Amino acid sequence: MFKVSKEFSFDMAHILDGHDGKCQNLHGHTYKLQVEVSGDLVANGAKKGMVIDFTDVKTVVKKAILDPMDHAFIYDTNSPRECKIANLLNELDSKTFGIPMRTTAEQMARFIFNQLKNELPISAIRLWETPTSFCEYRES
Numbered sequence: 001m002f003k004v005s006k007e008f009s010f011d012m013a014h015i016l017d018g019h020d021g022k023c024q025n026l027h028g029h030t031y032k033l034q035v036e037v038s039g040d041l042v043a044n045g046a047k048k049g050m051v052i053d054f055t056d057v058k059t060v061v062k063k064a065i066l067d068p069m070d071h072a073f074i075y076d077t078n079s080p081r082e083c084k085i086a087n088l089l090n091e092l093d094s095k096t097f098g099i100p101m102r103t104t105a106e107q108m109a110r111f112i113f114n115q116l117k118n119e120l121p122i123s124a125i126r127l128w129e130t131p132t133s134f135c136e137y138r139e140s
């Protein structure tokens with residue numbers, strides 16, 4: 001069994017509505033994302049000797065995650081305060097991306113896992129919010 005990972009970087013702004021510290025304020029992160037795929041090697045053909053072609057991982061992650069989320073204000077659609085900011089940004093033609101949960105590293109890691117799991121045989125998602133803080137999400 002092999003484990004391979006492809007790493008990505010993208011920027012988002014967010015707030016954590018109701019946080020008891022500085023993260024209740026609008027701020028941004030350069031997120032680092034690792035997408036891990038586990039499996040055996042392909043025996044024959046164009047992908048021989050690979051678990052998965054890194055280029056194929058990149059194509060899927062770009063479409064499902066990076067294109068909609070990079071340089072967006074990511075917000076919790078259940079938070080009236082965050083929706084108010086998103087509505088203003090939308091009026092100003094600025095990029096937003098809503099998810100129905102608080103935008104913690106934990107919940108975004110699980111959200112990204114769920115967005116990708118039907119398209120890639122992923123085994124784990126690791127999401128860094130800062131260089132010193134990350135969450136790993138896996139289902140087994």
Ligand SMILES: Nc1nc2c(c(=O)[nH]1)N=C([C@H](O)[C@H](O)COP(=O)(O)OP(=O)(O)OP(=O)(O)O)CN2
Pocket residue numbers: 016023027103104105106129130131132133
């Ligand atoms: N378990 C979690 N704790 C916190 C989260 C989170 O998603 N999960 N998020 C935040 C804030 O978003 C905050 O921006 C990050 O906090 P912190 O690591 O304290 O940020 P710093 O910029 O100070 O990071 P350093 O690398 O320590 O400089 C808070 N908590």
Ligand SMILES: [Zn+2]
Pocket residue numbers: 014023027028029129
């Ligand atoms: Zn933050």
